[in-house]
Amino acid sequence: MLSCVLPIVLVVFSNVVYQICAKSIPDEINPLASLTITYSVGAVFSAVMYFVLNRNGNLFQEYCRLNWVPFVFGIVLVGLEVGWIYVYKAGWPVSTASVVQSAFLAVALIFVGWLFYKEPLSWNKIVGVFVVLAGLVLINR
Template identity: 45%
Template sequence: MPIILIVIANVFYNICTKSTPESVNPFLSLMVTYLVAALLTFFLMLANGLNEGIVDAFKRLNWTSFALGIAVVALEFGYITAYRLGWNISIGSVVANILLAIILIPIGLLCYKEILTTNQLIGIFLCLAGLVFINR
């Protein structure tokens, strides 16, 4: 179920990003996006219930929440810029996600002790071959 949610959200994400008017300042667009996201997550947090006070909950946060905020803004700005530079919605996301997956392989192996199977190695090779054909 989470993968289906990710896919559906990514479809809408790419359509919205590609449809952002070029005349709009991308950072203003992102600010409105994150204000809506902040309100939504606030209400979802309240609906989900807190087992502790909000101050105590904030104290338990670490650097990852702040770093994720920076990463998400960079990600969104990258997509807006790619689409404004002419990347097709059908190709830009594929290229970005294949490159992302390939970059995450050594991180998974070294930092999280993940293991690659023969089938996964073949899949990685096919993804690399796909990048070559997509960018011809």
């Protein structure tokens, strides 16, 4: 049970701090310039945590196992980060932006799961899509 709950707690906590940080980027700085620091800190922190959690680990051996994913993931993460910064610079409230994004993401991922991962597309999920869309109408009134 704890192994299922802790990762979700980490994701929720990190997302809350993430949204606070994204909304707090000063208007005077170019978001991409800010992200150079963000990713430098992230790279150093990732390396430190790798060695903390893998006492005898060999980071270069790990790199030999890479495929295309970390490279595309890096590009996509920049798009995600700069997108959020621009969302807040455009004036979206934290409470609304996250809900709207999450609702559209949930709907999109239902279809991604069905198309790419052969996850079943049940009537419950289809009805859920309409409930989510109705919720978006209500939250944006």
